Amino acid sequence: MTAIDERVLELDPEEARRVRQERFERIGRWVLPLAIMILAIWLWDRICVWNQIPQYILPRPGVVLWTLYNDAGLLFSSLLVTLRITFLSLALAVIGGVGLAVLFAQSKWVEMSFFPFAIVLQVTPIVAIFPLINIYVNDQTTKLLLCAWIVAFFPILSNTTLGLNSVDRNLRDMFKLNGATRWQQLRYLRLPAAMPYFLGGLKIAGGLSLIGAVVAEFVAGTTGQSSGLASRIIEAGYRLNAPRLFAALFLISLTGILIFLVLSLISHLILRRWHESALKQER
Amino acid sequence: MMQEKVAPAPYASGTAPTLLALRGVGKVFSNGVTALSDVDLTIREGDFLSLLGPSGCGKSTALRLIAGLSTPTSGVLDWRGGGALDRSNIGFVFQEPTLLPWANVFDNVWLPLRLKGISRAKATPVVTEMLARVHLTGFEDAVPRELSGGMKMRVSIARAMVTKPRVLLMDEPFAALDEITRFKLNNDLLELWQDERFTVVFVTHSVFESVFLSNRVVLMAARPGRVFDELAIEASYPRDEAFRTSPDYAALCRQASDVLVKAINSTAGTHHDGH
DSSP states (O other), X not given: OHHHHHHHHHHSHHHHHHHHHHHHHXXXXXXXXXXXXXXXXXXXXXXXXXXXXXXXXXXXXXXXXXXXXXXXXXXXXXXXXXXXXXXXXXXXXXXXXXXHHHHHHHOHHHHHHHHHHXXXXXXXXXXXXXXXXXXXXXXXXXXXXXXXXXXXXXXXXXXXXXXXXXXXXXXXXXXXHTTOOHHHHIIIIIHHHHHHHHHHHHHHHHHHHHHHHHHHHHHHHTTTOOOSHHHHHHHHHHTTOHHHHHHHHHHHHHHHHHHHHHHHHHHHHHHTTTOGGGSOOOO | OOOXXXXXXTTOTTTSOEXXXXXXXXXXXXXXXXXXXXXXXXXXXXXXXXXXXXXXSSHHHHHXXXXXXXXXXXXXXXXXXXXXXXXXXXXXXXXXXXOOXXXXXXXXXHHHHHHTTOOHHHHHHHHHXXXXXXXXXXXXXXXXXXXOHHHXXXXXXXXXXXXXXXXXXXXXXXXXXXXXXXXXXHHXXXXXXXXXXXXXXXXXXXXXXXXXXXXXXXXXXTTTTEEEEEEEOOOOSOOOHHHHTSHHHHHHHHHHHHHHHHHHHTSXXXXXXXX
16 A cells, blocks of 8 residues: 555656755765864864964974874774773773662662762862862772773763653553563663663763873873873974874874764664654654 | 353443442542542443543542452442452553563563562463453563554553453553554454453543443533533444445444533533643
Protein backbone atom coordinates (compact mmCIF):
# COMPACT_ATOMS: atom_id res chain seq x y z
CA MET A 1 0.00 0.00 0.00
CA THR A 2 2.61 2.55 1.09
CA ALA A 3 5.11 1.20 -1.44
CA ILE A 4 2.70 1.96 -4.26
CA ASP A 5 2.02 5.42 -2.87
CA GLU A 6 5.70 6.22 -2.77
CA ARG A 7 6.26 5.12 -6.35
CA VAL A 8 3.41 7.31 -7.56
CA LEU A 9 4.80 10.21 -5.56
CA GLU A 10 8.24 9.87 -7.09
CA LEU A 11 6.80 10.66 -10.51
CA ASP A 12 5.28 13.77 -9.03
CA PRO A 13 7.38 16.83 -10.03
CA GLU A 14 7.12 18.35 -6.56
CA GLU A 15 8.43 15.17 -4.98
CA ALA A 16 11.22 14.98 -7.56
CA ARG A 17 12.24 18.50 -6.66
CA ARG A 18 12.25 17.57 -2.99
CA VAL A 19 14.48 14.55 -3.64
CA ARG A 20 16.88 16.72 -5.65
CA GLN A 21 17.02 19.31 -2.91
CA GLU A 22 17.67 16.60 -0.33
CA ARG A 23 20.62 15.36 -2.37
CA PHE A 24 22.04 18.89 -2.56
CA GLU A 25 21.67 19.28 1.18
CA ARG A 26 23.42 15.99 1.81
CA ILE A 27 26.45 17.06 -0.23
CA GLY A 28 26.37 20.64 1.06
CA ARG A 29 26.47 19.47 4.65
CA TRP A 30 30.04 18.24 4.09
CA VAL A 31 31.34 20.45 1.32
CA LEU A 32 30.29 23.81 2.72
CA PRO A 33 32.00 23.71 6.14
CA LEU A 34 35.08 22.11 4.55
CA ALA A 35 35.31 24.91 1.97
CA ILE A 36 34.95 27.60 4.62
CA MET A 37 37.62 25.90 6.73
CA ILE A 38 40.06 25.75 3.80
CA LEU A 39 39.31 29.38 2.98
CA ALA A 40 40.00 30.43 6.57
CA ILE A 41 43.32 28.58 6.65
CA TRP A 42 44.31 30.13 3.32
CA LEU A 43 43.42 33.58 4.66
CA TRP A 44 45.50 32.91 7.80
CA ASP A 45 48.44 31.97 5.60
CA ARG A 46 48.00 35.10 3.45
CA ILE A 47 47.72 37.41 6.46
CA CYS A 48 51.07 36.05 7.74
CA VAL A 49 52.70 36.67 4.37
CA TRP A 50 51.15 40.04 3.60
CA ASN A 51 51.94 41.51 7.00
CA GLN A 52 55.26 39.71 7.33
CA ILE A 53 54.34 38.47 10.79
CA PRO A 54 57.30 36.72 12.43
CA GLN A 55 57.01 33.01 13.16
CA TYR A 56 57.20 33.44 16.95
CA ILE A 57 54.10 35.64 16.89
CA LEU A 58 51.91 33.83 14.38
CA PRO A 59 53.31 30.88 12.42
CA ARG A 60 51.95 30.00 8.98
CA PRO A 61 49.68 26.92 8.86
CA GLY A 62 52.30 25.01 6.87
CA VAL A 63 54.85 25.59 9.62
CA VAL A 64 52.44 24.33 12.26
CA LEU A 65 51.89 21.18 10.22
CA TRP A 66 55.63 20.77 9.78
CA THR A 67 56.15 21.15 13.54
CA LEU A 68 53.43 18.60 14.19
CA TYR A 69 55.40 16.18 12.03
CA ASN A 70 58.83 17.11 13.40
CA ASP A 71 57.85 17.11 17.08
CA ALA A 72 55.51 14.16 16.69
CA GLY A 73 57.42 12.00 19.20
CA LEU A 74 57.30 14.62 21.93
CA LEU A 75 53.76 15.83 21.25
CA PHE A 76 52.14 12.42 20.94
CA SER A 77 53.72 11.06 24.09
CA SER A 78 52.31 14.12 25.85
CA LEU A 79 48.94 13.58 24.19
CA LEU A 80 48.94 10.05 25.54
CA VAL A 81 49.45 11.37 29.08
CA THR A 82 46.54 13.80 28.66
CA LEU A 83 44.34 11.14 27.09
CA ARG A 84 44.98 8.76 29.97
CA ILE A 85 43.76 11.36 32.47
CA THR A 86 40.83 12.26 30.22
CA PHE A 87 39.51 8.75 29.78
CA LEU A 88 40.17 7.66 33.35
CA SER A 89 38.31 10.69 34.66
CA LEU A 90 35.48 10.17 32.17
CA ALA A 91 35.16 6.55 33.29
CA LEU A 92 35.13 7.65 36.93
CA ALA A 93 32.60 10.38 36.09
CA VAL A 94 30.31 7.75 34.53
CA ILE A 95 30.65 5.45 37.53
CA GLY A 96 30.29 8.28 40.04
CA GLY A 97 27.56 10.15 38.16
CA VAL A 98 25.37 7.13 37.44
CA GLY A 99 26.03 5.64 40.89
CA LEU A 100 25.00 8.83 42.65
CA ALA A 101 21.99 9.27 40.34
CA VAL A 102 20.80 5.76 41.18
CA LEU A 103 21.28 6.52 44.85
CA PHE A 104 19.34 9.78 44.48
CA ALA A 105 16.58 7.95 42.63
CA GLN A 106 16.00 5.67 45.60
CA SER A 107 14.43 8.44 47.60
CA LYS A 108 13.41 12.03 47.14
CA TRP A 109 14.95 12.77 50.56
CA VAL A 110 18.40 11.55 49.59
CA GLU A 111 18.24 13.62 46.44
CA MET A 112 17.13 16.76 48.23
CA SER A 113 19.80 16.35 50.89
CA PHE A 114 22.80 15.67 48.69
CA PHE A 115 22.11 17.40 45.40
CA PRO A 116 23.25 20.80 46.75
CA PHE A 117 26.72 19.34 47.35
CA ALA A 118 26.94 18.33 43.72
CA ILE A 119 25.90 21.82 42.67
CA VAL A 120 28.51 23.43 44.94
CA LEU A 121 31.18 21.23 43.36
CA GLN A 122 29.93 22.16 39.92
CA VAL A 123 29.75 25.92 40.28
CA THR A 124 33.05 26.44 42.08
CA PRO A 125 35.77 27.06 39.48
CA ILE A 126 38.15 24.13 39.41
CA VAL A 127 41.15 26.46 39.22
CA ALA A 128 40.14 27.84 42.60
CA ILE A 129 39.78 24.40 44.16
CA PHE A 130 43.08 23.09 42.85
CA PRO A 131 45.38 24.67 45.46
CA LEU A 132 43.40 22.79 48.11
CA ILE A 133 43.68 19.54 46.21
CA ASN A 134 47.37 20.26 45.89
CA ILE A 135 47.67 20.40 49.67
CA TYR A 136 45.60 17.31 50.44
CA VAL A 137 46.64 14.96 47.64
CA ASN A 138 50.19 13.85 47.07
CA ASP A 139 50.08 11.71 43.98
CA GLN A 140 50.23 13.73 40.74
CA THR A 141 47.92 11.44 38.72
CA THR A 142 45.36 11.39 41.51
CA LYS A 143 45.38 15.18 41.65
CA LEU A 144 44.71 15.52 37.95
CA LEU A 145 42.08 12.78 37.99
CA LEU A 146 40.23 14.38 40.87
CA CYS A 147 40.21 17.72 39.06
CA ALA A 148 38.96 16.35 35.76
CA TRP A 149 36.39 14.23 37.58
CA ILE A 150 34.92 17.19 39.44
CA VAL A 151 34.44 19.00 36.14
CA ALA A 152 33.01 16.04 34.24
CA PHE A 153 30.72 14.19 36.63
CA PHE A 154 28.01 16.79 37.09
CA PRO A 155 26.31 16.63 33.66
CA ILE A 156 26.13 12.86 33.96
CA LEU A 157 24.71 13.02 37.48
CA SER A 158 22.19 15.71 36.65
CA ASN A 159 21.03 14.19 33.37
CA THR A 160 20.80 10.65 34.69
CA THR A 161 18.85 11.83 37.73
CA LEU A 162 16.41 13.61 35.43
CA GLY A 163 16.10 10.50 33.26
CA LEU A 164 15.50 8.15 36.18
CA ASN A 165 12.69 10.43 37.33
CA SER A 166 11.06 10.82 33.91
CA VAL A 167 9.46 7.40 33.65
CA ASP A 168 5.95 7.23 32.20
CA ARG A 169 3.44 6.94 35.05
CA ASN A 170 1.42 4.21 33.41
CA LEU A 171 4.56 2.14 32.90
CA ARG A 172 5.33 2.55 36.58
CA ASP A 173 1.80 1.38 37.44
CA MET A 174 2.25 -1.55 35.09
CA PHE A 175 5.39 -2.63 36.93
CA LYS A 176 3.62 -2.22 40.25
CA LEU A 177 0.70 -4.37 39.06
CA ASN A 178 3.13 -7.08 38.08
CA GLY A 179 4.69 -7.05 41.51
CA ALA A 180 8.08 -5.75 40.37
CA THR A 181 10.68 -5.27 43.09
CA ARG A 182 12.61 -2.00 43.45
CA TRP A 183 15.60 -3.58 41.79
CA GLN A 184 13.52 -4.92 38.87
CA GLN A 185 11.95 -1.53 38.35
CA LEU A 186 15.38 0.03 38.23
CA ARG A 187 16.86 -2.64 35.97
CA TYR A 188 14.03 -3.05 33.45
CA LEU A 189 12.33 0.34 33.52
CA ARG A 190 14.16 3.30 35.01
CA LEU A 191 17.69 2.66 33.77
CA PRO A 192 16.64 2.03 30.14
CA ALA A 193 14.31 5.05 30.29
CA ALA A 194 17.20 7.18 31.55
CA MET A 195 19.52 6.01 28.77
CA PRO A 196 18.89 8.91 26.32
CA TYR A 197 19.38 11.44 29.12
CA PHE A 198 22.54 9.70 30.31
CA LEU A 199 23.98 9.64 26.80
CA GLY A 200 23.24 13.36 26.44
CA GLY A 201 25.16 13.97 29.66
CA LEU A 202 27.98 11.70 28.52
CA LYS A 203 28.49 13.78 25.38
CA ILE A 204 28.94 16.92 27.47
CA ALA A 205 31.09 15.13 30.04
CA GLY A 206 33.39 13.77 27.32
CA GLY A 207 34.40 17.28 26.30
CA LEU A 208 34.53 18.48 29.89
CA SER A 209 36.83 15.69 31.02
CA LEU A 210 39.34 16.73 28.36
CA ILE A 211 39.03 20.36 29.43
CA GLY A 212 39.32 19.27 33.06
CA ALA A 213 42.45 17.24 32.32
CA VAL A 214 44.12 20.10 30.45
CA VAL A 215 43.17 22.75 33.02
CA ALA A 216 44.38 20.54 35.85
CA GLU A 217 47.68 20.03 34.05
CA PHE A 218 47.95 23.74 33.52
CA VAL A 219 47.56 24.49 37.19
CA ALA A 220 49.77 21.60 38.21
CA GLY A 221 52.18 22.36 35.37
CA THR A 222 53.30 25.54 37.08
CA THR A 223 54.96 23.30 39.62
CA GLY A 224 56.76 21.62 36.73
CA GLN A 225 55.79 18.03 37.44
CA SER A 226 53.40 17.33 34.58
CA SER A 227 54.19 15.99 31.14
CA GLY A 228 50.84 16.29 29.36
CA LEU A 229 49.95 18.50 26.44
CA ALA A 230 49.23 21.47 28.69
CA SER A 231 52.78 21.48 29.99
CA ARG A 232 54.03 21.37 26.39
CA ILE A 233 51.96 24.49 25.75
CA ILE A 234 53.32 26.29 28.80
CA GLU A 235 56.85 25.28 27.91
CA ALA A 236 56.42 26.40 24.30
CA GLY A 237 54.96 29.67 25.53
CA TYR A 238 58.02 30.38 27.68
CA ARG A 239 60.31 29.66 24.77
CA LEU A 240 58.27 31.69 22.28
CA ASN A 241 57.94 28.48 20.26
CA ALA A 242 54.61 29.47 18.70
CA PRO A 243 54.56 26.69 16.07
CA ARG A 244 54.72 24.00 18.74
CA LEU A 245 52.13 25.87 20.81
CA PHE A 246 49.79 25.85 17.83
CA ALA A 247 50.54 22.20 17.11
CA ALA A 248 49.69 21.21 20.69
CA LEU A 249 46.52 23.30 20.55
CA PHE A 250 45.56 21.61 17.30
CA LEU A 251 46.04 18.18 18.88
CA ILE A 252 43.82 19.09 21.85
CA SER A 253 41.03 20.37 19.60
CA LEU A 254 41.26 17.33 17.38
CA THR A 255 41.06 15.06 20.43
CA GLY A 256 37.99 16.93 21.68
CA ILE A 257 36.27 16.60 18.32
CA LEU A 258 37.09 12.91 18.12
CA ILE A 259 35.76 12.28 21.62
CA PHE A 260 32.54 14.07 20.71
CA LEU A 261 32.14 12.14 17.46
CA VAL A 262 32.80 8.77 19.09
CA LEU A 263 30.32 9.48 21.89
CA SER A 264 27.73 10.69 19.36
CA LEU A 265 28.18 7.49 17.40
CA ILE A 266 27.79 5.36 20.52
CA SER A 267 24.67 7.31 21.43
CA HIS A 268 23.23 6.89 17.96
CA LEU A 269 23.91 3.16 17.90
CA ILE A 270 22.19 2.63 21.22
CA LEU A 271 19.15 4.81 20.53
CA ARG A 272 18.63 4.42 16.80
CA ARG A 273 15.84 1.89 17.01
CA TRP A 274 13.56 3.58 19.48
CA HIS A 275 14.31 7.11 20.56
CA GLU A 276 12.92 10.14 18.75
CA SER A 277 16.26 11.95 18.79
CA ALA A 278 17.96 9.23 16.75
CA LEU A 279 15.21 8.54 14.23
CA LYS A 280 15.43 9.58 10.64
CA GLN A 281 12.71 11.97 9.65
CA GLU A 282 10.31 10.31 7.28
CA ARG A 283 7.31 12.28 6.21
CA MET B 1 -5.86 -24.77 29.67
CA MET B 2 -8.87 -27.00 29.00
CA GLN B 3 -9.61 -27.59 32.68
CA GLU B 4 -13.22 -27.75 33.76
CA LYS B 5 -14.83 -24.54 34.92
CA VAL B 6 -17.67 -24.17 37.38
CA ALA B 7 -19.39 -21.46 35.37
CA PRO B 8 -21.42 -23.06 32.59
CA ALA B 9 -20.74 -20.29 30.13
CA PRO B 10 -18.91 -17.02 30.51
CA TYR B 11 -21.96 -14.96 29.66
CA ALA B 12 -24.57 -16.72 31.81
CA SER B 13 -23.59 -14.40 34.58
CA GLY B 14 -26.91 -14.49 36.42
CA THR B 15 -25.98 -17.87 37.84
CA ALA B 16 -22.22 -17.44 38.06
CA PRO B 17 -20.56 -16.99 41.45
CA THR B 18 -19.60 -13.53 42.61
CA LEU B 19 -15.97 -12.62 42.00
CA LEU B 20 -15.88 -9.15 43.47
CA ALA B 21 -18.37 -7.04 45.35
CA LEU B 22 -17.87 -3.31 45.81
CA ARG B 23 -19.85 -2.15 48.81
CA GLY B 24 -20.35 1.53 49.50
CA VAL B 25 -17.06 2.31 47.84
CA GLY B 26 -16.08 5.99 47.73
CA LYS B 27 -12.97 7.85 46.78
CA VAL B 28 -12.16 11.41 47.75
CA PHE B 29 -8.93 12.85 46.35
CA SER B 30 -6.59 14.88 48.51
CA ASN B 31 -7.75 18.06 46.75
CA GLY B 32 -11.27 17.43 48.09
CA VAL B 33 -12.80 16.23 44.83
CA THR B 34 -15.19 13.33 45.29
CA ALA B 35 -14.33 10.99 42.42
CA LEU B 36 -16.62 8.18 43.53
CA SER B 37 -19.42 8.07 46.00
CA ASP B 38 -21.17 5.07 47.52
CA VAL B 39 -20.68 2.58 44.68
CA ASP B 40 -22.32 -0.81 45.01
CA LEU B 41 -21.39 -3.23 42.28
CA THR B 42 -21.18 -6.98 42.00
CA ILE B 43 -18.89 -8.52 39.41
CA ARG B 44 -19.48 -12.19 38.66
CA GLU B 45 -17.13 -14.81 37.29
CA GLY B 46 -17.02 -14.63 33.52
CA ASP B 47 -18.72 -11.25 33.27
CA PHE B 48 -17.94 -8.90 30.45
CA LEU B 49 -18.93 -5.79 32.31
CA SER B 50 -18.68 -2.31 30.82
CA LEU B 51 -18.47 0.84 32.88
CA LEU B 52 -20.09 3.45 30.65
CA GLY B 53 -20.40 7.13 31.41
CA PRO B 54 -19.41 10.69 30.62
CA SER B 55 -15.95 11.97 31.46
CA GLY B 56 -15.56 12.73 35.13
CA CYS B 57 -17.93 10.00 36.30
CA GLY B 58 -15.13 8.13 38.05
CA LYS B 59 -15.08 5.04 35.84
CA SER B 60 -11.30 5.06 35.53
CA THR B 61 -11.00 5.68 39.26
CA ALA B 62 -13.20 2.64 39.88
CA LEU B 63 -10.92 0.57 37.67
CA ARG B 64 -7.81 1.73 39.51
CA LEU B 65 -9.46 0.81 42.81
CA ILE B 66 -10.24 -2.67 41.54
CA ALA B 67 -6.66 -3.02 40.29
CA GLY B 68 -5.32 -2.02 43.70
CA LEU B 69 -3.46 0.93 42.22
CA SER B 70 -5.45 3.14 44.55
CA THR B 71 -7.28 2.56 47.81
CA PRO B 72 -10.87 3.59 48.58
CA THR B 73 -11.51 6.26 51.20
CA SER B 74 -14.71 4.51 52.24
CA GLY B 75 -16.40 1.16 51.69
CA VAL B 76 -14.85 -2.22 50.91
CA LEU B 77 -13.83 -4.31 47.94
CA ASP B 78 -14.76 -7.88 48.73
CA TRP B 79 -12.90 -10.41 46.61
CA ARG B 80 -14.59 -13.78 46.62
CA GLY B 81 -14.43 -17.07 44.80
CA GLY B 82 -11.07 -18.53 45.76
CA GLY B 83 -9.98 -16.01 48.33
CA ALA B 84 -8.39 -12.67 47.71
CA LEU B 85 -6.82 -12.28 44.32
CA ASP B 86 -3.23 -11.23 44.24
CA ARG B 87 -2.04 -8.84 41.60
CA SER B 88 -0.80 -11.60 39.32
CA ASN B 89 -4.44 -12.53 38.83
CA ILE B 90 -5.22 -9.12 37.37
CA GLY B 91 -4.35 -7.98 33.89
CA PHE B 92 -4.52 -4.27 33.13
CA VAL B 93 -4.72 -2.58 29.74
CA PHE B 94 -4.16 1.17 29.77
CA GLN B 95 -5.68 3.74 27.46
CA GLU B 96 -2.31 4.11 25.75
CA PRO B 97 -0.44 0.97 24.75
CA THR B 98 2.16 1.75 27.48
CA LEU B 99 4.90 -0.42 26.02
CA LEU B 100 8.61 -0.26 26.72
CA PRO B 101 9.79 1.73 23.68
CA TRP B 102 13.29 0.22 23.74
CA ALA B 103 12.13 -3.40 23.90
CA ASN B 104 10.81 -5.45 20.99
CA VAL B 105 7.37 -7.06 20.91
CA PHE B 106 8.57 -10.35 22.36
CA ASP B 107 10.36 -8.71 25.28
CA ASN B 108 7.35 -6.49 26.00
CA VAL B 109 5.04 -9.48 26.26
CA TRP B 110 7.64 -11.48 28.17
CA LEU B 111 8.02 -8.71 30.77
CA PRO B 112 5.31 -9.78 33.28
CA LEU B 113 6.71 -13.31 33.26
CA ARG B 114 10.26 -12.02 33.47
CA LEU B 115 9.34 -10.03 36.57
CA LYS B 116 8.17 -13.31 38.09
CA GLY B 117 11.58 -14.81 37.37
CA ILE B 118 10.62 -16.89 34.34
CA SER B 119 13.51 -17.25 31.90
CA ARG B 120 13.32 -16.44 28.21
CA ALA B 121 13.56 -20.09 27.25
CA LYS B 122 10.77 -21.09 29.61
CA ALA B 123 8.56 -18.15 28.60
CA THR B 124 9.00 -18.54 24.85
CA PRO B 125 6.18 -21.06 24.21
CA VAL B 126 3.73 -19.02 26.30
CA VAL B 127 4.69 -15.70 24.71
CA THR B 128 4.62 -17.19 21.21
CA GLU B 129 1.18 -18.64 21.79
CA MET B 130 -0.11 -15.37 23.21
CA LEU B 131 1.23 -13.42 20.23
CA ALA B 132 -0.52 -15.86 17.91
CA ARG B 133 -3.77 -15.28 19.81
CA VAL B 134 -3.61 -11.56 19.10
CA HIS B 135 -2.50 -12.12 15.49
CA LEU B 136 1.02 -10.77 15.90
CA THR B 137 3.03 -13.83 14.87
CA GLY B 138 6.07 -12.67 12.91
CA PHE B 139 6.33 -9.30 14.67
CA GLU B 140 8.38 -10.58 17.64
CA ASP B 141 11.43 -8.47 16.75
CA ALA B 142 9.64 -5.22 15.90
CA VAL B 143 9.92 -2.34 18.35
CA PRO B 144 6.75 -0.41 19.26
CA ARG B 145 7.44 2.61 17.06
CA GLU B 146 7.46 0.34 14.02
CA LEU B 147 3.89 -0.80 14.76
CA SER B 148 0.52 0.81 14.04
CA GLY B 149 -1.74 1.98 16.87
CA GLY B 150 -3.90 -1.12 16.63
CA MET B 151 -0.91 -3.45 16.69
CA LYS B 152 0.54 -1.70 19.72
CA MET B 153 -2.76 -2.22 21.49
CA ARG B 154 -2.65 -5.92 20.56
CA VAL B 155 0.80 -6.14 22.16
CA SER B 156 -0.59 -4.43 25.24
CA ILE B 157 -3.45 -6.95 25.43
CA ALA B 158 -1.06 -9.86 24.91
CA ARG B 159 1.12 -8.55 27.73
CA ALA B 160 -1.87 -8.26 30.06
CA MET B 161 -3.04 -11.78 29.19
CA VAL B 162 0.30 -13.58 29.20
CA THR B 163 0.04 -14.36 32.92
CA LYS B 164 -3.42 -15.88 32.34
CA PRO B 165 -5.14 -13.50 34.77
CA ARG B 166 -8.66 -14.20 36.03
CA VAL B 167 -9.65 -10.59 35.62
CA LEU B 168 -8.80 -8.28 32.75
CA LEU B 169 -9.25 -4.58 33.48
CA MET B 170 -9.34 -2.31 30.45
CA ASP B 171 -9.32 1.49 30.63
CA GLU B 172 -10.76 2.86 27.36
CA PRO B 173 -8.24 0.72 25.48
CA PHE B 174 -9.52 1.44 21.96
CA ALA B 175 -10.51 5.09 22.38
CA ALA B 176 -7.60 6.38 20.33
CA LEU B 177 -8.04 3.95 17.44
CA ASP B 178 -9.88 4.45 14.17
CA GLU B 179 -13.24 2.77 13.80
CA ILE B 180 -12.18 -0.05 11.49
CA THR B 181 -9.32 -1.04 13.76
CA ARG B 182 -11.56 -0.73 16.80
CA PHE B 183 -14.17 -3.08 15.33
CA LYS B 184 -11.50 -5.62 14.53
CA LEU B 185 -10.06 -5.46 18.02
CA ASN B 186 -13.56 -5.71 19.51
CA ASN B 187 -14.11 -8.95 17.61
CA ASP B 188 -10.74 -10.37 18.57
CA LEU B 189 -11.20 -9.45 22.21
CA LEU B 190 -14.59 -11.18 22.32
CA GLU B 191 -13.08 -14.27 20.73
CA LEU B 192 -10.29 -14.33 23.30
CA TRP B 193 -12.78 -13.87 26.12
CA GLN B 194 -15.02 -16.70 24.95
CA ASP B 195 -12.07 -19.06 24.62
CA GLU B 196 -10.38 -18.28 27.90
CA ARG B 197 -13.40 -17.43 30.06
CA PHE B 198 -11.81 -14.71 32.14
CA THR B 199 -13.70 -11.78 33.61
CA VAL B 200 -13.49 -8.37 31.94
CA VAL B 201 -14.18 -4.95 33.37
CA PHE B 202 -14.15 -2.57 30.43
CA VAL B 203 -14.22 1.21 30.83
CA THR B 204 -15.54 3.11 27.82
CA HIS B 205 -17.45 6.22 26.85
CA SER B 206 -18.84 4.60 23.70
CA VAL B 207 -22.40 3.31 23.93
CA PHE B 208 -21.92 1.22 20.78
CA GLU B 209 -18.76 -0.42 22.01
CA SER B 210 -20.16 -1.27 25.43
CA VAL B 211 -23.35 -2.79 23.98
CA PHE B 212 -21.47 -4.79 21.38
CA LEU B 213 -19.03 -6.29 23.86
CA SER B 214 -20.70 -6.73 27.19
CA ASN B 215 -23.30 -8.84 28.87
CA ARG B 216 -23.70 -6.10 31.48
CA VAL B 217 -23.45 -2.34 30.99
CA VAL B 218 -23.14 -0.32 34.17
CA LEU B 219 -23.99 3.33 33.54
CA MET B 220 -22.32 5.93 35.69
CA ALA B 221 -23.09 9.57 36.35
CA ALA B 222 -20.75 12.39 37.30
CA ARG B 223 -20.39 14.85 40.16
CA PRO B 224 -20.14 12.88 42.29
CA GLY B 225 -19.14 9.77 40.32
CA ARG B 226 -21.69 7.06 41.04
CA VAL B 227 -23.48 4.08 39.56
CA PHE B 228 -26.66 5.33 37.89
CA ASP B 229 -28.22 2.26 36.35
CA GLU B 230 -27.42 -1.15 34.95
CA LEU B 231 -28.49 -2.76 31.69
CA ALA B 232 -28.32 -6.45 30.89
CA ILE B 233 -27.41 -7.00 27.25
CA GLU B 234 -29.15 -10.27 26.60
CA ALA B 235 -28.03 -10.88 23.03
CA SER B 236 -26.28 -14.23 22.71
CA TYR B 237 -22.61 -14.78 21.97
CA PRO B 238 -20.71 -15.21 19.72
CA ARG B 239 -21.39 -11.72 18.46
CA ASP B 240 -19.92 -10.89 15.07
CA GLU B 241 -20.26 -8.33 12.32
CA ALA B 242 -23.82 -9.56 11.62
CA PHE B 243 -24.79 -8.56 15.15
CA ARG B 244 -23.34 -5.10 14.58
CA THR B 245 -25.88 -4.44 11.82
CA SER B 246 -28.84 -6.23 13.41
CA PRO B 247 -31.98 -4.36 14.57
CA ASP B 248 -31.55 -5.97 18.00
CA TYR B 249 -28.20 -4.24 18.39
CA ALA B 250 -29.64 -0.91 17.26
CA ALA B 251 -32.50 -1.21 19.74
CA LEU B 252 -30.12 -2.05 22.60
CA CYS B 253 -27.89 0.89 21.70
CA ARG B 254 -30.87 3.21 21.72
CA GLN B 255 -31.93 1.89 25.10
CA ALA B 256 -28.43 2.42 26.51
CA SER B 257 -28.23 5.88 24.97
CA ASP B 258 -31.48 6.92 26.60
CA VAL B 259 -30.26 5.84 30.02
CA LEU B 260 -26.93 7.59 29.41
CA VAL B 261 -28.74 10.84 28.59
CA LYS B 262 -30.71 10.48 31.82
CA ALA B 263 -27.46 9.84 33.70
CA ILE B 264 -25.88 12.97 32.23
CA ASN B 265 -28.95 15.07 33.00
CA SER B 266 -29.08 13.77 36.55
CA THR B 267 -25.82 15.50 37.31
CA ALA B 268 -26.34 18.35 39.71
CA GLY B 269 -25.50 21.65 38.06
CA THR B 270 -26.11 22.44 34.44
CA HIS B 271 -22.76 22.14 32.70
CA HIS B 272 -21.48 18.67 32.02
CA ASP B 273 -18.75 19.10 29.46
CA GLY B 274 -15.71 19.02 31.67
CA HIS B 275 -14.87 20.93 34.79
